[in-house]
Amino acid sequence: MSRKPYQPPMPASWWLKHPAYRFYMLREATVVPLLFFVASLLYGLYALGQGEASWLHYLAWLQQPWVIALNSLALVASLFHAWTFFALFPQVMPLRFGSRTLPAWLMVSAQWAGVLLVILALWWLLGGVDAHQ
């Protein structure tokens, strides 16, 4: 038989082969620090339920440098993830007006504007709480 197709192997390191794949893996990897963040939140909730001593212990734990480092990483990761998510959004939900699509940059900017608004609103809300005390 003259036909003998060669199936190239797919090595476990496939994702190292191209920047596009590495970028994708990085995006997927953001979930790891976020997991840590969620776990520490849960721990906090649990500590709150256990009484004051436990809560203080939790606060002390939070201030350890490595915990701060990991949580900062989680913040960066979530911002990065948001950035990739926002960038993909126009592809997933294009907004059409007649035969034209809303330009992608506009949609991405609008999403960031939304984030800014939410942050400002939170700021204002928390600031409001302070004023009452």
Next chain:
Amino acid sequence: MHDAVKTLSTDVLVVGGGGAGLRSAIAATEANPKLKVTLLSKVYPMRSHTVAAEGGAAAVTMAHDSLQAHFDDTVAGSDWLAEQGVVDYFVKHAFDELVQLEHWGCPWSRQQSGEVQVRRFGGMKTERTWFAADKTGFHILHTLFQTSLKYPQISRLDEYFVLDLLVHDRHCYGVVAIEIASGELVQIKAASVILATGGAGRVYQFNTNGGIVTGDGMALAYRHGVALRDMEFVQYHPTGLPGSGILITEACRGEGGILLNKDGYRYLQDYGLGPETPPGQPQNKTMELGPRDKLSQAFWHEQQQGRTIQHPQGEVVHLDLRHLGQRFLLERLPFICELAKAYVNVDPVKSPIPIRPAVHYTMGGILTDTNCATSIAGLYAVGECASVGLHGANRLGSNSLTELLVFGKVAGREAARVASESHPAATEALLSSLTEQALTPLKRLHNSNGTERWHELRQQLAESMEQGCGIYRSEAGLQQTLSTLNQLKQSYQQLRLGDTGKAFNTELLHALELGFGLDVAEAMCQAALERKESRGAHQRQEPGLTKRNDEDFLRHSLAFYQTGSAARIEWQAVDTSLSPPAERRYGGQQQPDNPPKESC
């Protein structure tokens, strides 16, 4: 080397997966859903060269247009060498076929109201060309291919290459093919065979055709005694890119593009196509919208007089689209913008595109009757490989895509009809002896210890055709090319392959294609030599032969294959029953029956 031959059998075998082949496969299965239809092609159907057609497909559509007008344009365009009964049938069925394609999902470009939009095209009196942006052939081909997937009765043999037809006693029993992936040979029995193998533009050096457009089907039928009709008529498209020959569609001119020589002058007005129209306001059948043969000839004269522009890839003139504006160009001619940027590094929004004529279309082909039947029982031909008689001496742009559909349907229906009837079965002994014969050239190629290489021979073929059988022809030039062809045929016997494998041996396929091309080229030259007049795309230079001569040559040429000697030419009367020959007029010399111009 090739010992075992596999056998397959089917009812209707379609050779070719372009627009013509796909349309006929669908028609055959719709005509009789009980039949087994097999679609065989040397490339995946969607790679067929129909994919490259840009401009559009013609059918009378607008209220102010008429079937008579489409008929008149086609007949005048053909320089009265079209079969008028065929043209009549064609114009009457064109609209329905384009609608059929619409019902199958073709994304035709639309007006704001949602109705199909039509554009102007060269040689057509009124706008009647349907288009899908500037990728009409692409969309037609993919629509047909995808639609064909709906029918379980249609099975495909993708990447199979037909070597020969199984013909005995003027009856076709099937084909012999190579499965390209494995190199295995297959004998395919069929009650009827449709050849839809496309044109032969690749026998020329400089052409708009894909690598697969090598005249295979024409040569197959020709070698078995079917006449090739009107082969001397080879259309040069006036606007190919220098170097590659890649096509810049006529729609550019339909939308208002203008042609300029080195002085920035719209030279077409000097060649009976004027008066000059304002840039961006094209007028049908005038200036840039004159027919292709006239435009290509005008380039030739400009070049002779030194008024063309030097370009690294040869002499060119300019196609200027700048006045149309970026937005319009990106909407109506996006593919052209892409091609110009990639292949000549020109942005049509900012600079004119360098262009020159390139071989584009073979008007002639396998002689068929109005039912697409050849002189061999059970053998049909359709599309660019065939000569049903629509184009005569010059094809009008946008008539051929419609031809694929209108006559693809006819061929499919007829082949299905014949396959549904009872027919003489060939004995196994006969079939295997026919198959044995069919394999002779292959065996010779494999066993040759000659020294010739296909690539050099092909190069010589292409150059020699361009030289002697180009836009203008003369006895001396044609004789020269014929003698080159003769030598090439000798050398061909000494061809030797560097690739001795079986799997995907593309060198073998190129060699076989070259063999086909040599026969087709010879038919072209011999017919050109014997047509001692100038008509449509065939222009002779000698004094006394530069005009149309209806008295002697209002006839089709028929080329018959002769083993070991040049083609024999016979002449066949033309059907001019509906419109007697008159002069072809373009530009300001047109008859006053010109309808008022639509503005859009």
Next chain:
Amino acid sequence: MPTLEMRLQRYRPEQDSAPHWQDFRVEYDDSTSVLDALEQIKAEQDSSLSYRWSCRMAICGSCGIMVNGVPKLGCKTFLRDYPKGLQLAPLGNFPVEKDLIVDMSRFLEHLTAIKPYLIAEAAPQGQPHRQTPAQLARYKQFSNCINCGLCYAACPQFGLKPDFLGPAAIALAHRYNLDSRDSGKAERMAQLNSDNGVWGCTFVGYCSTVCPKGVDPAAAVNQGKIASTLDGVIQWFKPAKEPRNKEQSK
């Protein structure tokens, strides 16, 4: 003329058990495409080299190959852009048949599976449907796919699981689902909803980057996820199987 080093992956199924590299040197100028270079090699250096091509104008979809590891059309990639030389290999993720030729049959099966044709109730007799430019614009981009397979070579999910329908097939399904003339969406959803359908995609997004025709198959796949989710919700509320009629276009 300047010359350039090219490294080609060769594989001859009748002799080799695995591919190997071979070096060639080709002449080139500003307009030499990778396909031109391959033709030069085949004509002058090694006539047994095999690759696919036809139109040489980026529309037939035959000539997909990996150029320095990136899926490209050979006829639309120019040597001028690779002054350091280039490496050519067959399209990734497909079985290699010979040299630069891959087996595309999987791709064809996937295309066929999603019913890529108009499924419509009665069409207007002898007349075209009406379809406004806005309705056309909804699916037009997805109808521009030339079936070159570059997106499959870019898709790790297809590499890991060849049963995944893949970018182009899903984009084509989406093209018909978005067509105002079509009412076959329900028939296509079965395929799209499956594990090998839209949910096989993890939005790597590289398919859209390599697509030479701006089809953006990743967009189609991920719009398909929304459609698939909605479809699931609808099925949930409407368990009785009845064909849903799409409203006729105006």
